[in-house]
Amino acid sequence: MESLEPTKTLEALGKLDGLEALETPSLLIDADRMDRNIEAMADMARIHQVNLRPHAKTHKIPAIALKQIEAGAVGITVAKIAEAEVMAAHGIRNIFVAYPLVTASKIERAIRLSEQIELIVGVDSLAGAQQLEHIASRHGHSLQVRLEIDTGLRRTGVLYEQAAALAAEISAMPHLRLTGIYTFRGSLLAGKPTLDVAAAGKEEGALMAQLAERLRTQGIAITDVSVGSTPTATYAAAVEGVTEVRPGTYVFHDRMQARLGVCSLEDCAGSVLVTVVSRPSADLAIVDGGSKTFATDVQPGTEPLQLKGFGHILGLTDATLARLTEEHGMIELGPLAQAANLQIGDKLRIIPNHICSTVNLHNHVVMQRDQTYTRTPVLARGMLE
Template sequence: MNNGSAPLFVPETPCIIIHEAIMERNIEAMAETAQRNQVQLRPHAKTHKMPHVAKRQLGAGASGITVAKVSEAEVMAQHGISNIFIAYPLVTPSKIERAIALSRQIDLILAVDSDEGASRLSQLAGQHGHTLKVRLEIDTGLRRTGVPYDDALALASRIHAMEHLRLTGIYTFRGALMNKKPTLDLEAAGVEEGRIMVELADRMRALGIPIADVSVGSTPTGAYAATVKGVTEIRPGTYVFQDRMQAKFGVCGLEDCAGSVLVTVVSRPAADLAVVDGGSKTFATDVQPNTEPLLLQGFGHVVGLEDAVLERLSEEHGMMRLGPEAQAANLKVGDRLYIIPNHICSTINLHNQVLFLRGEAFEPVPVLGRGKLE
């Protein structure tokens, strides 16, 4: 409670609020999962993009972090993070040069998924008299980056022979997918992901390729993939804050969502319509409503108003359709609402800072990795 000595800080909206105690609970739970299954935890920092949070994860037992961009790795390294995996193929000379420079300062692992990409890494590393640690990305069904599974042995052999690369492991990202389709059977998806990657690693070792790392697992599947003997590492990201998507998957409850967007009602044009000051520049739209397998309604969960649906977004406006219960709440212009976004990772990247809530006190923390596109 406020002791009356000073007024409580009231944040401007829209803004992201992170409930620190819930975040800490999420961090500890995933660290315990990794420890129980005797695998390394290397969280993907794409969710928070903040060294402040990465250090909390490392302090709880994470072995390092994962990022997607050289620029993100540079930000993290500048703030004392010394073990980083860039889980994204680097193919342009400028980015490779930056990665080489960074790898002289910290323990850095790079990603490859093609002959051409690996050759570029090896050639530039050789020009600097340097050897780069790399992992080979495997496509296990998502059809994104990653060498096709059936071509992985041959490519691994060629990379292993490259003088200035040291192939330390393989990794994949598949998420909640089975048979190339989204699934709600997270256990089956995670176990299968782990199994096929372990089998591939064993086949590579039989060819004399010393694969040490078998890295798998997203927030939905990580706990299950970790149970597969031979998996050495999981790389969940969203778990640190959780979001509506993970709650619908059953990974967590809405009460485990540390991140939410605080908005203000700015207009009440009709009994069944409220407009808030958060639109597509506030809420991520990459997880669209009414899509398989989750069939989420709207762009976020409106806390305390179960039949309110944030169903439309323009750039600065969020249009909420109000059901009977929400109408009975008699929302007024100026009222504030918390909305748990469908996807917290992309939502964080829209904001320059977040506010960490400790009791009744807010601490602004800059999202230092935001907008790092290169």
């Protein structure tokens, strides 16, 4: 990793005198805040006596995954087999691919990887399970699997009321070891988006714990009940019968989590450093970060968050990152922000709405500890297959 020259501290209005060694746009990570976030979630899991298996899709950096494991995580979660391969190549020995693997090529790769590390894969359909069984049988190999349950998000996952029948069929397959069930629900309550993450987490945990108990009465040995995103993990972990939580965003946090009340903006470790490249009018500043820099999947003005703009601009209370094109970010300036008299060449820091998708847009992050800046490659960036 390349060490950069120390720089001056931030000015009051979010302008930066220093950081001249960094080109913009650049994704900065406050390492001390990140460390505190890692420790806080690990402490929560210990208090509730559940396993912590962070989702590495947020950071995509093996060195950070190793920090999470050192703090107490049992392993990590990924979405793609390519991410698992990168993580395993850098020393991660326990990985859950929380995504249905249905193509022969991906299943072959999973089998090869499971011969080297402890690997768990997701399944949510009979067709998918049959494909896993067929290829595992051909290799004379046993794959550990978890059944994904749809608890209301209407994404992947077998419908809740059909889960028992599917679990029975999977458990009868000789080359699949069904050890658990899992879900991703986010901040949903009674099927609708909510800001009441406590109630959402408790409902999520209860639904899954009840299902696990029902499966056990059918003779299916479910040992792992895996739930919980960053907003709901603390509350789902408190439900009796839940054994594991899989938060991801907490490692950096973002504006979305702050709006949900999970953290404060001061807890957000990630921000994007941008430069003002144009001042067309008093109420408008253009920066060099657009949709290729900031994630746009969490749109402004949508329920339940009702965020204004695509990020929180540090130090400029009435400025809004209102519009993005590929290479341009349009910041609308209110009276207070206009008084700051931004100049072309000034630098600003912006906390993105969604840090996970933002990280995947960058080849590297810049880790900041005190006044030392270090480039760290995002090794699993773009590992989508």
